Amino acid sequence: MNRSRIAVAALGLLAATGLAAPASAQKVLKVVPHADLRVLDGYQTTATITAMHMAAVYDTLFGWDEKMVAKPQMVENYTVSPDKLTYTMTLRPGLKWHDGTPVTSKDVVASTKRFVKKESLGRTLETFLADVVAVDDKTVRLTLKEPFGFVEFSLSGINQLGGVYREKEALIDPNTPITETIGPGPFKFNKAEWVPGSKVVYEKNRDYVPRSDPTSGFAGAKTVKLDRIEYVVIPDDNTKFAALTKGEVDLLDQPSLDNVPTVSKNPDIVISRLFNTGIFGMMRPNHLLPPFNNVKARQALAIMVDQREYSQASFGEEQFWKESTPCHSLWICGAPFGTQVGSEPYNKQNIERAKQLMIEAGYKGEKITLIGASDIGFLKSLTLVTAENLKKIGVNVDLQLQEWGNVVARRSKKDPPDQGGWHIFHTTSGGASQALPFSALGTNTSCDAAWFGWPCDAEGEKFRQAFMRETDPAKQKQIAETWHKRLWENIPYIPVGQYDQPTIHRKNVTGLVRGAMVVWWNVDKN
Numbered sequence: 001m002n003r004s005r006i007a008v009a010a011l012g013l014l015a016a017t018g019l020a021a022p023a024s025a026q027k028v029l030k031v032v033p034h035a036d037l038r039v040l041d042g043y044q045t046t047a048t049i050t051a052m053h054m055a056a057v058y059d060t061l062f063g064w065d066e067k068m069v070a071k072p073q074m075v076e077n078y079t080v081s082p083d084k085l086t087y088t089m090t091l092r093p094g095l096k097w098h099d100g101t102p103v104t105s106k107d108v109v110a111s112t113k114r115f116v117k118k119e120s121l122g123r124t125l126e127t128f129l130a131d132v133v134a135v136d137d138k139t140v141r142l143t144l145k146e147p148f149g150f151v152e153f154s155l156s157g158i159n160q161l162g163g164v165y166r167e168k169e170a171l172i173d174p175n176t177p178i179t180e181t182i183g184p185g186p187f188k189f190n191k192a193e194w195v196p197g198s199k200v201v202y203e204k205n206r207d208y209v210p211r212s213d214p215t216s217g218f219a220g221a222k223t224v225k226l227d228r229i230e231y232v233v234i235p236d237d238n239t240k241f242a243a244l245t246k247g248e249v250d251l252l253d254q255p256s257l258d259n260v261p262t263v264s265k266n267p268d269i270v271i272s273r274l275f276n277t278g279i280f281g282m283m284r285p286n287h288l289l290p291p292f293n294n295v296k297a298r299q300a301l302a303i304m305v306d307q308r309e310y311s312q313a314s315f316g317e318e319q320f321w322k323e324s325t326p327c328h329s330l331w332i333c334g335a336p337f338g339t340q341v342g343s344e345p346y347n348k349q350n351i352e353r354a355k356q357l358m359i360e361a362g363y364k365g366e367k368i369t370l371i372g373a374s375d376i377g378f379l380k381s382l383t384l385v386t387a388e389n390l391k392k393i394g395v396n397v398d399l400q401l402q403e404w405g406n407v408v409a410r411r412s413k414k415d416p417p418d419q420g421g422w423h424i425f426h427t428t429s430g431g432a433s434q435a436l437p438f439s440a441l442g443t444n445t446s447c448d449a450a451w452f453g454w455p456c457d458a459e460g461e462k463f464r465q466a467f468m469r470e471t472d473p474a475k476q477k478q479i480a481e482t483w484h485k486r487l488w489e490n491i492p493y494i495p496v497g498q499y500d501q502p503t504i505h506r507k508n509v510t511g512l513v514r515g516a517m518v519v520w521w522n523v524d525k526n
Helices: 003-017 048-057 105-118 120-128 237-246 257-262 295-303 307-314 351-360 377-392 404-410 431-435 458-469 473-490
Strands: 028-032 062-064 070-072 075-080 086-091 129-136 139-144 187-189 199-204 228-232 269-272 279-285 367-373 396-402 424-430 494-499 503-506
Touching: 028 237, 048 187, 048 199, 070 075, 086 105, 105 120, 105 129, 105 139, 120 129, 120 458, 237 257, 237 503, 279 295, 279 307, 279 377, 295 351, 295 473, 295 494, 307 377, 307 494, 367 377, 367 404, 377 396, 377 424, 377 494, 396 404, 424 431, 458 473
Parallel strands: 028 228, 367 396, 367 424
Antiparallel strands: 062 070, 075 086, 086 139, 129 139, 187 199, 199 228, 269 503, 279 424, 279 494
């Protein structure tokens, strides 16, 4: 048998046995994600791990660059009428779904209509939207009832959660999860290899045509240099850092900061700061249930917090949080609208006053269900600090730690805790969406339409509406400060510290993009 026949026979044997080609034939990035992927439809959750999934598989009409400016993405070009009421957008050439069919304006129209019914930026846009129609296969016309200065920003979606779906998926009721994952984005989701709790795989979309302009955040060219990305789910922090040190994995996404010193002097490991805004820890009470339907109980939570205590327990070395803590801005300190106006009564911990406020709120020792992540180090630490502080102010704490995916599912329930609901949970938030008042999830006080916790304050919503309609930057700033003061009178959530989350990776991983979260285009592995 000659060499060519031997080679053909060997390839046939590989195919027959299902064995992969040698690893050297492909660039495979092994990533330990910060959480397990449980939800595939970005309209069903605000979890960052789902946002990362959406960013890989889908695409948006516009994209935020690293300075939080919206730039055309799926849109090739667009025009705005002189009265600012009509936006005519033409899709760029080469857009295809992962099944090979072309992206059309019908897909965009159906996706936009779903977007404005479910996603927070979309619901804001819906207030101004008159209609959205397909002019032809590549042209979409969006008409407003009144001018809105954030159309492009809104169509960028929150961290890619405003992604465009195929028409047949987009027509599904927005409250029903989409399970088919066929996007037009730079990566394909390998559903056959998905093992919840263990493994997630994305593969290069070889038909994807990136833009020609420079890469910047979610904007510009999304050039794919990797063949395959494998998420390896490792809940234990020590184990994931050990895997990185040994070269068994290439990158840790949002790792616990407590273990950073163990790798900080390793010449083969790089600590990168990619997030373009700060990230804050958030304590979210359930405004629907006693005692936190009473503002005095929420005031008690706010005044029991010492941000340094939370930061020391949860955010690792002081280099990652000292400069921005304490910070009582609900829109990120250092961001364009960061302000601490109105927070002055809560800038110093006062346990005795918090005890008294709980009594004034009518609390009489009932169990308070505090849910928290058991598998994400910093969220677990935040939750444990809160559990101890609640005990100090006389609260009967029912602490329930569970995997983050279960917390994400549970926090959407409005039932009492004995029926699967909750009183308090912790999360972290940041990025462009949280730095701008009208898009910040935590400060939407529109009752049932608000984010989990469902704060309800008509007065606060008046300020949000006024901010959206104002075009003068100085007046926007003034409205934001007045609104911020009102928010601290209502207390939709309690900030427990602001920090800078690093991404930790092997030095042969290059091209990581600054933005609101880690994305995989432009990334290379040498």
